[in-house]
Amino acid sequence: MEQAAHHAEHELDPALEYSSSKLGMWLFLGTEILLFGGLFAAYAIFRAKFPEMFSEQHKELDIFKGGLNTVVLIFSSLTMAIAVWAAQKGDKKKVVIFMVITIICGLIFGVVKYFEYSAKLDHHIYPSTSIFFGLYYLMTGLHMIHVFVGLCILGVIAYLAHIGKFTKDYYTPVEVGGLYWHLVDLIWIYLFPLLYLVG
Amino acid sequence: MANGTAHDTMAEPSFYEPKGFMSWLLTTDHKRIGIMYLVTISFFFLVGGVFALLMRYELLTPEADFLSPHTYNVFFTMHGSLMVFFFIVPGVAASLGNFLIPLMIGARDVAFPKLNLGSYWVYLAGTAILFGALLQPADTGWTYYTPYSVQSQTDVVLITLGVFVLGFSSILTGMNFIVTIHKLRCPGMTWSRLPLFIWASYATAILQLLATPVVGITLLLLIAERTLGIGFFDPAKGGDPILFQNFFWFYSHPAVYIMVIPAFGIISEIIPVFAKKPIFGYKAIAYSSFAIAIISFFVWLHHMFVSGISETAAAIFSFLTMLVAIPTAIKVFNWTATMYRGSISLESPMLYALSFLFLFTIGGLTGVYLGALAVDVHLHDTYFVVAHMHYVMIGGTVFGFFGAIHFWYSKWFGRMFNELVAKIAWFFFFVGFNVTFFPQFFMGVQGMPRRYATYPAEFQTYHEISTYGSWILAVGVVIMFVNLIAGLFSKEKAPVNQYGSLSLEFTVPSPPPHENFKDIPTVTDWTYGYGKK
Structure with missing residues (x-):
C-alpha cells in the first residue's frame, strides 16, 4: 500500500513544479x-442607481479603522515579499521571521475588523x-474570509519553513502562498476607497 | 504491496492494483479519479432520469393526477439541478478529461495530482450538501430565479450552497487541466499535434475558470439575500431581480459550452478512427472551440429577451447569438468532410458520433430560431425551448459522452461489452430520444408553456407521444448500462487498440499501468494520420 502510494505520487522536477505551481496560482487568482x-x-450598478444613499451612508464607516487596516495590510505585503526574497537566498531564519510578522499583521487586521463590525452592529446597522450596507458587509466579509484562509495557508507554510522544508532551490510554496496574500491585500486596496472614501 | 517485484517483470500491474476501498478514496491516480467521477455522475444521471420519467408520466393526462403541482415543481427543479450541475457540467469534462488528458499528451499524471483528488472530494462534499437539501427540496427550477427563489418556503439555500461548492471543484479541475496541458506534454507533442480532444478540454477549462466564479458569487448573493435579508434582487428594497438573471446567465450560458465542448472533442476523436481518414480541417476545429468559448461570454442576454431589457441591447445580443452558429457550423462541416470518401465502419461509438452530428445540428439550428428576436417572443418559455435544450444537451453532449464510453471502454476497463447489444441499446436510445423530444417542438410552437403539471386537452396527443418516447429512451439507457456493467465481468480481455486509433492512449496496455508510460514517449507526427500507411 505504502509503496503503491509512493509509486502513484510521481514527483515533478523542481523547476517544472515551480513554473506549474505559479501558473496554477495565477489562474486561480x-x-x-x-x-x-x-x-x-x-x-x-447600485451606486449609479442610488448615488445619494452611497454618499450619505458611507459617512457611517470608520475611516480611521479602515485606514489603519489598509496600512497594516500593505505593510504585511512588504514583509511577505521580504520573506520570499529571503527564501530565494535560502535564509531560513528570515523566511520564518518575516512570515510570522505577516501573519501578525493579518491578525491585527482581523481584530480591527472585529471592533469595526461590532461598532456597526451596536449602532443597529445590519x-x-x-443596499449600501449589504454591499459593505458582503464585500468586506468575503474579503475577511480570504484573509482567514490566507492566514491558515501562511501558518502552514511558515511551519514548513521552520522545520526546514525549503531550500534555495525549492521554495515554491512560499512564493505561491505569497502570491495569494498579495491578492488579498490588493482586493482590500480597492475595497477601502470604494466603500470608505468614495462612497 | 505483497508483490513488490511485480513491476520488474514484463507485465506492470494495472492501475486497478492494489484493490481496496481506501486505496481508491486516497488515490492520486488520474485514471482512478476519472473512474470515480464516472461512477458518481452516472448515479446522478440515473436519478435525474427517474425524475424526468416521473414527470413525463404525470404529463400523460392533462390533469395533475399523479403528482401534485408542487411535487411536479420540485421534480423539475431536481431534474434540472442534478442533470446540469451534478451530471453534465462536472462530469463529462472531469471524468473523461481526467482519464484521457494525461494519456493523450504522454504524461504520467495531471500537474497537481493531490489537488485533483481534492477537487473530487470537494465535488463529493457538494453532493453531500445536495442530499441534505433533498429533505425539503426546492421548487424554483434549476435557474433559481429571483424573486421567487427568495420567497419560496422550500430549502433554496442548501441546494444553491451545494452548487456553489461544486463550482470550486470545477474551478480547481479546470486550473489543473490548463497547467497540465501547458506543462506536461511529452517531447514532440506540439500544439499543432495535440489531439482535438485536448484542444476541446483546454477551451472547456478556460470557460470553467472564467465563468464559474461568477455563478459562485451569484449564488452567494442569493444565499445572503435569503439569510441576511439584503435587498439586491428585491424591488421593494431598491434591488433588481433582473440583476440576478444577468449574473446567472453570465455564467450559465458559457456553462452550456462547458457541457458541450468536451463532446466536440470526443466526436473529433471518434470520426477519423471509424472513417479511416485524417481529420479534415484540424486547425479550424481546434480554433472554433475557442471562438465558441469567447463568443459564449457575450450572448447571455438572449435568455432575457422578454425580461424587460432595452431593445438595442436585445438586437445586439441577438446578432451575437447568431455568431455562435458560425464556429459551430465550421465544426459540423469539417466532421462531415472527414467522412467524405472514407471507409466507414458502423460500430457503436461511430453510431453515437453520427447521431450526434444529426441531433446536434437540429439542436443548434433551433437555437438560431430562439436567437431571433421576434421568434423568441413567441417561443420563449415554451416546450420549443425544452426541446431545443435537450437536443443540444442529450443529442449533443450525452450522445457524445455515451459514444466516448463505448470508444474508450476497452482502455478504461480492459474488457469488452457486447457489441450487438450496444447497437440495440443505441437504437432504442436514439429512437426514444427523438420520439420524446421532437413532438415538443410542435407543442412549443402551438404555445404549450414549460414547467406546468397540467395543460389544455388539445396538447394531449403530443404529450402522450412524448411520454411513450421517454419509456423507449429509458429502455435504451437500461440496456446500455446493463451491457456495460456485464462487460466488466466478461472473461475476454480487450486488446491494446480495439479500433485501430493512432492516439497515444492506445499505445499503453488496457487497462493502463500506474503512471501510464514506462518511458515518456516522443511524438513525431499528429495523431490523425489514418489511411496513409
Whole structure:
C-alpha cells in the first residue's frame, strides 16, 4: 500500500513544479478576481442607481479603522515579499521571521475588523439596513474570509519553513502562498476607497 | 504491496492494483479519479432520469393526477439541478478529461495530482450538501430565479450552497487541466499535434475558470439575500431581480459550452478512427472551440429577451447569438468532410458520433430560431425551448459522452461489452430520444408553456407521444448500462487498440499501468494520420 502510494505520487522536477505551481496560482487568482468582480459589478450598478444613499451612508464607516487596516495590510505585503526574497537566498531564519510578522499583521487586521463590525452592529446597522450596507458587509466579509484562509495557508507554510522544508532551490510554496496574500491585500486596496472614501 | 517485484517483470500491474476501498478514496491516480467521477455522475444521471420519467408520466393526462403541482415543481427543479450541475457540467469534462488528458499528451499524471483528488472530494462534499437539501427540496427550477427563489418556503439555500461548492471543484479541475496541458506534454507533442480532444478540454477549462466564479458569487448573493435579508434582487428594497438573471446567465450560458465542448472533442476523436481518414480541417476545429468559448461570454442576454431589457441591447445580443452558429457550423462541416470518401465502419461509438452530428445540428439550428428576436417572443418559455435544450444537451453532449464510453471502454476497463447489444441499446436510445423530444417542438410552437403539471386537452396527443418516447429512451439507457456493467465481468480481455486509433492512449496496455508510460514517449507526427500507411 505504502509503496503503491509512493509509486502513484510521481514527483515533478523542481523547476517544472515551480513554473506549474505559479501558473496554477495565477489562474486561480484570476478566478478570485472574477468572484469579487460580481460584487464590484453590483457596487457599480447600485451606486449609479442610488448615488445619494452611497454618499450619505458611507459617512457611517470608520475611516480611521479602515485606514489603519489598509496600512497594516500593505505593510504585511512588504514583509511577505521580504520573506520570499529571503527564501530565494535560502535564509531560513528570515523566511520564518518575516512570515510570522505577516501573519501578525493579518491578525491585527482581523481584530480591527472585529471592533469595526461590532461598532456597526451596536449602532443597529445590519446587512439588511440598506443596499449600501449589504454591499459593505458582503464585500468586506468575503474579503475577511480570504484573509482567514490566507492566514491558515501562511501558518502552514511558515511551519514548513521552520522545520526546514525549503531550500534555495525549492521554495515554491512560499512564493505561491505569497502570491495569494498579495491578492488579498490588493482586493482590500480597492475595497477601502470604494466603500470608505468614495462612497 | 505483497508483490513488490511485480513491476520488474514484463507485465506492470494495472492501475486497478492494489484493490481496496481506501486505496481508491486516497488515490492520486488520474485514471482512478476519472473512474470515480464516472461512477458518481452516472448515479446522478440515473436519478435525474427517474425524475424526468416521473414527470413525463404525470404529463400523460392533462390533469395533475399523479403528482401534485408542487411535487411536479420540485421534480423539475431536481431534474434540472442534478442533470446540469451534478451530471453534465462536472462530469463529462472531469471524468473523461481526467482519464484521457494525461494519456493523450504522454504524461504520467495531471500537474497537481493531490489537488485533483481534492477537487473530487470537494465535488463529493457538494453532493453531500445536495442530499441534505433533498429533505425539503426546492421548487424554483434549476435557474433559481429571483424573486421567487427568495420567497419560496422550500430549502433554496442548501441546494444553491451545494452548487456553489461544486463550482470550486470545477474551478480547481479546470486550473489543473490548463497547467497540465501547458506543462506536461511529452517531447514532440506540439500544439499543432495535440489531439482535438485536448484542444476541446483546454477551451472547456478556460470557460470553467472564467465563468464559474461568477455563478459562485451569484449564488452567494442569493444565499445572503435569503439569510441576511439584503435587498439586491428585491424591488421593494431598491434591488433588481433582473440583476440576478444577468449574473446567472453570465455564467450559465458559457456553462452550456462547458457541457458541450468536451463532446466536440470526443466526436473529433471518434470520426477519423471509424472513417479511416485524417481529420479534415484540424486547425479550424481546434480554433472554433475557442471562438465558441469567447463568443459564449457575450450572448447571455438572449435568455432575457422578454425580461424587460432595452431593445438595442436585445438586437445586439441577438446578432451575437447568431455568431455562435458560425464556429459551430465550421465544426459540423469539417466532421462531415472527414467522412467524405472514407471507409466507414458502423460500430457503436461511430453510431453515437453520427447521431450526434444529426441531433446536434437540429439542436443548434433551433437555437438560431430562439436567437431571433421576434421568434423568441413567441417561443420563449415554451416546450420549443425544452426541446431545443435537450437536443443540444442529450443529442449533443450525452450522445457524445455515451459514444466516448463505448470508444474508450476497452482502455478504461480492459474488457469488452457486447457489441450487438450496444447497437440495440443505441437504437432504442436514439429512437426514444427523438420520439420524446421532437413532438415538443410542435407543442412549443402551438404555445404549450414549460414547467406546468397540467395543460389544455388539445396538447394531449403530443404529450402522450412524448411520454411513450421517454419509456423507449429509458429502455435504451437500461440496456446500455446493463451491457456495460456485464462487460466488466466478461472473461475476454480487450486488446491494446480495439479500433485501430493512432492516439497515444492506445499505445499503453488496457487497462493502463500506474503512471501510464514506462518511458515518456516522443511524438513525431499528429495523431490523425489514418489511411496513409
